[in-house]
Amino acid sequence: MKICCIVSDFPKVTETFALANVQQFRAAGHAARVFHIKPFRSHEIVHPDAREVVEDAMHFGYFTPQTFGLAVRRALRRPMGVARVVRHIVKAFWSQPRHLAVSMMLVPQALALAQKAKEDGVDFFYAEFAGYPATVAWIASRMTGIPFGFSAHAHDIFITQSLLSQKARDAVFVRTISDFNRRFLVEKAHVPMDKISVIRCGVAPGLAEAPAPEAPVDGQPFQLLFVGALLPRKGVDVLLKALAWLPKDTNWRLRIIGGGSQEAALRDLAKTLPEGRVTFDGAQPSDVVHAAMAQAHLVIVPSIEGAEGRSEGIPVVLMEAMAHGRPVIASRLSGIPELVQAGVTGYLVAPGEVQALSTAIGRVMEEYPSALGLARAGQARVLADYNIGKNANALLELIRESK
Template identity: 45%
Template sequence: MTRLVERAFSYGYLSPQALGAFLKEAVTAPRRLVRLLGAIFKAHKTERKRGLMVLAYFPKALALGHWCRKTGVDHIHGEFAGHPATTAMIAAEVAGVPYSFSAHANDIVVSQALLVEKAQKAAFVRSISRYNIAFLDRLEGFPTEKLELVRCGVARASLKGDGPAALGDGPLRILYVGSLIEKKGVQYLIDALAMLPTDLDWQLQIVGGGDLADDLAKRVHTHGLSDRVTFDGPQPAEVVARAFAKAHVVVVPSIVGEQGRIEGIPVVIMEALANARPVIASALSGIPELIEDGVTGRLVPPEDASAIANALQEIATDWQAAAAMGMRGRDRVAAEYVVEDNAGKLADLMKRAG
């Protein structure tokens, strides 16, 4: 990983490489330039702001294509279906090589501008969930035969350690890890905690930051829960690992956010299950493909605080069953969500496409 990071680079929007690539295309390949710009304008008639963003990085994408052709790159992959895939399409046409892209969640829900066209030209489209495959299949003209299911994942090394310690005389230790933004639905977790019986001992640790941090802290105070909830802010990986090790249960209360923004299959669920921690998560998007209710965790309806509260009570009441769900969840992650295995599958697809 370190070696790859050291090789990373970027072009400035007005860098000599970007502006030079645009001028070179205008002189040596004007028809291609006009065709690409025409496709961008046509696809973004109703999404002008997004179209302007594409035009802003268009010279950079051309420069990337020239670099790929010069250095002998034989395949380009965009990791998301929005702007990264558009960049891959432009660069691949300039370089004369095949390209592909991944479909996660927001990148196919928030905007479909150019999406079908990019898929039709791509060698393949990698989807991280069956939910996404069904969504894309409903788009007119989308080449469903090009879809390949390749999951995200966690490192094999994370599948270690024992399950959580049994509930003793101490509190039920609840953990939330993630951004404090609308689509994460943390407010519903806080409301759920206010519904728990007064005789249930619990503590919530929140790891992460975001625009809603202050509002959520006020919500905790309003419910009179400040002595039971800690906001630890963003933390490095080793601190997050210790939080998983200490937790009894992890809650992922995702909702549909502004402009339809939605989770794919949150990696935090994979991380929790890799640690054999039982998970309570929203029945949303691709999440039910990993969290099977009562088997590998508990599924609750989005925006349903009472359902989260009920699930927490059940876990506190029947700890043996909860711990068993965590262990079965680890087995599911080991079988389908190991990043080394899935990166290998993606690499094989790129090799075959080249």
């Protein structure tokens, strides 16, 4: 089967699941290829085992001769279909000019993809997000008759639900990553319950081979780790402020892996903490991230709700940390409590609560043997329910059922 997997940004270190799904589809014998809407992210770090998928990815510029040439050929075959698509988009986003403008920009690109897919014999369009990737898949499907399905993760459904119900009605399936999202889709976007399948994201089970952590000894510092984009919704400022509340004699070190727009501000905030306690390592390849997790005593994911409803789904970094058998503290946000169950598989705090996060960090330090017990339960949970191979195969089965 030829599967066209549609994403916005590619490659993107914070969306490793998109690459992993394509790799699993290929491993199962299918011709899976990525189409990315935005220009190629040449600055991203690509792990060697993903290079083949990355180099085979496809993109059409928004306003290029190639795009318009392909788009016109498809539009001439389905002129009324194009008119109906435009009418749906205008009706859905009439009161949201930014979303309307972007969605209209996607029409030529989606038409070009439709024409290319017809020429290449594509059997299925799979969009990794319910926002613009699903819009492109929806348009291409309407212009070709090739079926499509899409996944719903987080802010792709939280920011706006306009056009979402139309795309869901026309899709073969809507896959989402949490029960929280399924309820949201039914209640806010009026997606039929029987159209939605909950299939978690996942990580490779081999991560569980890392040695179990031990409490620091002989005056060694307690190693804390944050991994993720340095953006407001990641809550790194909350973490730094929480560390300031710890007793002055607490021996800790925080390693921050990731980059983003807030890095300068966070570096300034870190200067208010004792010198040398916080290091910023920038974005790193996956092998460095996993090595850092293997050395950490505690991984912290202090997410908050961002602007326009941007929020986490279930962060992959949590799955990875738990697969490594590391204790975790995370925010009680979106679908996170489905993975990190308070007092069962980890620790939860209210988003943005500085003192609550500080108290939780102090508790883990003081009761580390108990924290390790929760970590073992968390590791078992990830291996059972968040296995990337098993879950990608479940997603592939949804695609197969469309044929």
